[in-house]
Amino acid sequence: MIMKTTVERESQASTDRAARQEYVTPEVNIFETKDGYVLEAEMPGVDKGGLEITLEGTEITIMGRRQTEALPGESVFRECPGADYRRVFELDPAIDSSKISARMEQGILTLTLPKSERVKPRRIAVE
């Protein structure tokens, strides 16, 4: 019932040389409450327009394209990776995929993934 990163799929994709592209795996925090999940991913340099979230079956793919323009001049030293971000997660079947919402703020993507009503704990009144 937890959200996992689908590592297997990633490695399969990387063996396909022709389609191979370098991506940065964003660091994430995932929390679960009784109402749903919250996923936070670090994607500095990505704004709302560069964000692409796709849902396929039980998998959710987050992708972020960097919008920052290259600095002028010559590079003295470089530490920031220039590649785009991508990470795939497996969804808990309890998540209502039609209610997923995303927010982007200062390079942090916050995904809210509510659980569907039928799996939420319900208090039953005793008559």
Added chain:
Amino acid sequence: MNNLTRWQRPELAAWAGLGRLTDLRDEIDRLFDTPLAEMTRGSQLLSVWTPGIDLYEDKDNLYLKAELPGMKREEIEVTLHEGTLSISGERKSESKYQAAEVHRAERFFGRFQRTITLPAPVSPDKVKAQYKDGVLTIKLPKTEEAKPKQIDVHVS
């Protein structure tokens, strides 16, 4: 000159050496048993947040870029002192999910500081910084003396 080590019978020393070798082998075995993810997680706990920095230079300016996602503008501090630029701040953990069950905690919260020595003298009063999409960009104009100058040589 003599070494001040305790004399040991040669055969005993040899045994001790073998013992150490076995320790080393155990250590290597253990290293490969540990999943890679676990090792990196361990090192993340020990280390501090080191945001990535890029530095670029053209003839008039220095340009610095630092990846600081999820900060508040007022929590980033940039100081310039005698040719040394320092970026520091603190990223505070939001307590709203404290009661929740944590599935992944890869993001770093806490203080950070990066200090770099600038390759050329800059005019401190003309430095401009902006923070957008979690990226801090600083433009540092070089002092007039530091700019390369073309000198015309007249050959008579």
